[in-house]
Amino acid sequence: MQNAPLPQTSPDTVLFTEEQIRAWSPKRRDFMRMLGLGAGAITVGGLAGCGGANANGAADVLRAQLLADEAFWTSVQGRFTLNPGKLFMNIGTAGSMPRSVVERYNAENIVYAAESQNGYTNFATQRAAMAPGFGVGTDELVISGNTSDGMSKVLLGIPWQAGDVVITTNHEHPGGTVPLGIAVERYGIIVRQVRLPTGEGSVMLNDGTMAEHNAALYGKLFRDEVVAARAAGQRVRAIMWSSPTFLTGIMLPIPEIMKVCKEFNLISICDGAHLPGMMAYNYGDLGVDFMAGAAHKWQCAPGGTGILVVRNRARANAAATLPAYYPVVTSSGSSVAGTFGTRPPRVGGGGTVPWTQRGDYDIAAAMQSIGSMNVPAFNGVAQACADWDSMGRKRIETYVLGLSSYFKERIMEIWGPGALYSPRDAGLLSALTSFNPFFGLDGTRNLIARSTATNATITASPSNALVARLNEQNIIVRNTTTPRISGAGTTQNVFPIRVSTHLWHDPNDVDRLLNAVRVAAVDIVNAAN
Ligand SMILES: Cc1ncc(COP(=O)(O)O)c(C=O)c1O
Structure with a gap:
């Protein structure tokens, strides 16, 4: 991806095809309308980095499975008193008590x-x-x-x-x-x-x-x-x-x-x-x-x-x-x-x-x-x-891991496997997903590896900037400082975004987050270059 032209977030590009939109649930359609993100708004092609556009359809299959029980999970969402103006995807730090x-x-x-x-x-x-x-x-x-x-x-x-x-x-x-x-x-x-x-x-x-x-x-x-x-x-x-x-x-x-x-x-x-x-x-x-x-x-x-x-x-x-x-x-x-x-x-x-x-x-x-x-x-x-x-612990596990898998498959499509820090393997899967939102966007500048501490010329690291940008949009996630093996006996700190998918989320929330992350990452990269 060295010196690859950076994708622009033009309002003319389309993120989802007409066929995909027809398959959406009414709730999802309403949500996307609210964001102004229907057909003709943003496209996968326009935002694609190194990933392949839904090559094996794995994400779509997962999305359909997750939505199969939509009424039940909508009722579960109704048990919580979460601020409806915000999307909370950092349960790894703090959950939220249900009304009961x-x-x-x-x-x-x-x-x-x-x-x-x-x-x-x-x-x-x-x-x-x-x-x-x-x-x-x-x-x-x-x-x-x-x-x-x-x-x-x-x-x-x-x-x-x-x-x-x-x-x-x-x-x-x-x-x-x-x-x-x-x-x-x-x-x-x-x-x-x-x-x-x-x-x-x-x-x-x-x-x-x-x-x-x-x-x-x-x-x-x-x-x-x-x-x-x-x-x-x-x-x-x-x-x-x-x-x-x-x-x-x-x-x-x-x-x-x-x-x-x-x-x-x-x-x-x-x-x-x-x-x-x-x-x-x-x-x-x-x-x-x-x-x-x-x-x-x-x-x-x-x-x-x-x-x-x-x-x-x-x-x-x-x-x-x-x-x-x-x-x-x-x-x-x-x-x-x-x-x-x-x-x-x-x-x-x-x-x-x-x-x-x-x-x-x-x-x-x-x-x-x-x-x-x-x-x-x-x-x-x-x-x-x-x-x-009473809801069923196994049912909850299956759902939150399903959301996590869906999230990971979408990252594979949009960014490519190199962006994922959490493996997809079923034996290693949790409802936490950690990834590099700048993967494939940053040419030779390797933004994810920059930190405030190691690069005094940048006031805030790109990873921190991205978390802050999402926060401004009322999307709550966190990032981590992760030592990553970079060679025999050596590690390098990287700063992935960490996202939690829980029982009050649905695939629309994952899509909304991904859109927001991608747009913010492109903007941050453009501003830095
Ligand atoms: C793996 C792990 N261990 C321990 C803790 C500390 O959790 P607590 O606040 O419950 O002590 C955390 C918090 O995020 C964690 O992720």
């Missing part, structure tokens, strides 16, 4: 104030109702403060020994890396990082070789790292990873990573910030030891809430050992006769058991009992989970 949750939360706050109530409870009833939706027992499900709270509790509650190795990735969020860093200083653990590839199709690995971007690749990358550490005489204790990562939305495949944890009897710690409410995962089947997620993001519960899964029994796909763990924040336990100390009561009676005697006591109840808590907020989590269960 807001109303319950507000009403309970009023009662709590009127009756001067306290929050001393371990939410056993609420957790019992929620646990089946996550495939775990009540004794394995904790309502936490958020993902960071869950990750801190997990990482600082494991009795690490100096020299223990935790394998993680170079795409982790501070919610995980900061407590892990504290464990490095406090216990002398060693962290090894797997450098993650980014992109669609064939991707470059850290050794400079190319590989197909699919789920099996991650089984190999993590296994290779364990084997390399052991060969160097190190004691590998755990793997900590994000599914999906916050930078590119790659769903690091839990089953593949769990195979490695099982083979080497490692502790599995999943930063699942985006999992609750997005994916219908059964954590009991997955066998993961710890999954710290948010409830305030995709699960659309009140702010300051999370879902924390702590395995408390043997599971087919889990490592053989139930890892030793000390709850770092708890006020629950029975006193031990004749000595100072409290211990958790043995499940089924028979006195207390030591904290390390995992599986014999209710770990979730112990972790949940931390003094007086925000009952209206945590009841809001229970309400949001009940809503999701």
